[in-house]
Amino acid sequence: MSKLGSADNRLKVAIVGAGPSGFYAADALINSELKVEVNLLEKLCAPYGLVRTGVAPDHPLIKKSIEKFALMAEPEEFNYFGNVSVGEDITIDDLKETHHAVIVTMGAETDRKLGIPGEDLKGSHTATEFVAWYNGHPEYREREFDLSHETAVIIGQGNVAADVARILSKTVDELKFTDISQHALDVLETSKVKNIYIVGRRGPAQGAMTSKELKEFGELWDCDTFVDPEEVILNKASEDELADRNGRAKRKIYELFCDYAQPKKPHKARQFPWTKPYVKPRQCHIQFLRSPVELKGNKKLEKVIFEKNALSGDPFKQSARGTGELEELDAGLLFRSIGYRGVPLDGVPFHDAWGVIPNEKGRVTKDDVVVPQLYTAGWIKRGPSGIIGTNKACANETIAELMQDIEKLDNKKEKLGNKKIHEILDAKKVRYINFIEWEVIDKHEVENGKPKGKPREKFTYTDEMLGLLT
Ligand code: NAP
Helix, strand or coil: CCCCEEEEEEEEEEEEEECCHHHHHHHHCCCCCCCCEEEEEECCCCCCCHHHHHCCCCCCHHHHHHHHHHHCCCCCEEEEEEECCCCCECCCHHHHHHHCEECCCCCCECCCCCCCCCCCCEEEEEEHHHHHHHHCCCCHHHCCCCCCCCEEEEEEECHHHHHHHHHHHCCCCHCCCCCCCCHHHHHHCCCCCCCEEEEECCCCCCCCCCHHHHHHHCCCCEEEEEEEEHHHHCEEEEEEHHHHHHHHHHHHHEEEEHCCCCCCCCCCCCCCCCCCCCCEEEEEEEECCEEEEEEECCCCCCEEEEEEEEECCCCCEEEEEEEEEEEEEECEEEEEEEEEECCCCCCCCCCCCEECEEEECCCCEEEEEEEEEEEEEEEHHHCCCCCCCHHHHHHHHHHHHHHHHHHHHCCCCCCCHHHHHHCCCCCCCCCCCCHHHHHHHHHHHHHHHHHCCCCCCCCHHHHHHHHHHC
C-alpha cells in the first residue's frame, strides 16, 4: 500500500456525531497536510447537535456558528450521512473495518439524576428534555409539559438552568420571532407559570451561570427577578474566593445577584393609564444553599422538600452540607438542570461514573491502555462543560494525537470508507441523507419561517423532512 494520507491512499476517518466537535474534527482533518476522506455520521437528519437542539432560541448570535459549520461541509473530502444511528444501522466494528480511524463525538445526550425520592413523579422533568422539546428535537417532539401550575422549580444554577428559566419567564411576544418550535410556543402561550425558582445547592459566589446570561434576568418584559438580601451575605471562604485575582468572573456574577437583591423601582406603565406603575406578572426567585431532598405528590408533583445547606471547606473547594433544616415549596413543575451526561455506545469503552469515554488527550483507552483506531472529542471526551468554541481546541487536540499515530494505523489492506458505508446502509434499507439533501430541508425551514418573521420553522418529525426529498 502506498503511504497513508497520500492521494492514492487517503486517510479514511469516520466521525460519529455531527455536533460542533464532529465538525471541528472534520475540519482539522481536511485542513491537515494529509489527503483524507471524512465521513460524518449523525443520528438525526439535521446536523449541528446542541447548536440546533440545545442553544436557546432567544440566543441567535450563538447559533451563527452554524454558518461556519456549513462551510466546513463544502470540501469534496467531506461526506455526510444523516439519519444514521451508529450502533443500530451500522456498528462501530463496521466503521473500524472500513476506516483507518473512528472518532466518537456524540456529545452528552442525557442528564444527571438527583437520586431523591419522588424524582420520577409526573411534573418532574430533566432540563435536557424541555430544552430539546422547545428546540424541535424529533425525539422529544411528543413530550408533554403541564404548565398549568403557578410555580415551577429549576434545580441547578448553570446556563442551562438560566435558559429554561428564561423560556418560562418570557412572553410569547418576546419569543415569537425566534426559531423556537411552534408546538412549544403554542403550549407556552397557555402557561400559568408565574413563580419560577432557580435553586442552587451552594452560594452566590459559586453560581455556575455566566454574567451575560444572569444579566438577561434584569431585561425580561414581564418578569421581575428577586434574590433575598439575606442570601447574598457571604462566609469568609466565599469572600476570599471573590477577592482572589482569579475571582473576577464570579465577582461580576455576585454583583448581579446583589443587584437583584435591591428593592425594585416601580416599572413604567406599558399601557394606558401611563401613570399607573406596572407590576410584572411573573417573578423569578434565585435561591441559594438549598438541596431538594424529596419530591412529594399524589401521582403528580405537588411539593418540593428542600434541606438548607451550609458551605464548608477551603476557598474554591467549598461543598454544600445539609443542616437538617427543611423547607417546603408547593410546585407542580420541576426541572433538574444539574449537568448533562454521556451515554455509552456499543463497541466503545465507557466510564460509567463519569459519563464519558475514557481517553488520553482524545485517544480512547480501556483499563488505561490505548485502544487502537478509536478517538473521541467534545463533551463525550471531557464532560459537559465549556462553550461551542471550547470544542475546537478539544477536537484539535484529538486530531493532533491521531496525526502522531499515523504510522501505527493499519495500512495493510484497503479501507473502503464511504463506499462501504453506502453498501451497508443500502443493504439495510436505511434512508440516510447527504449534505445536499440536508440543505434542501434547511431551505424549506427558512422559507417556512419567513411568513412568521422567524429565522426558520424547524421540522420536528423525521418523516416530514424525508418527505421533502425525492
Ligand atoms: P453546569 O454549568 O455544570 O451547571 C450545573 C449546575 O448544577 C451547577 O449549579 C451545579 O452546582 C448544579 N448541580 C450539580 N449537581 C447537583 C446536585 N446533585 N444537586 C444540586 N445541584 C447540582 O451545567 P449546565 O448548566 O448543564 O451547562 C453545561 C455547559 O454548557 C456549561 O459549560 C455551560 O456554560 C454551557 N452552556 C452555555 C450556554 C451559553 O453560553 N449561553 C447555554 C447553555 C449551556 P455546583 O456548582 O454546586 O456543582
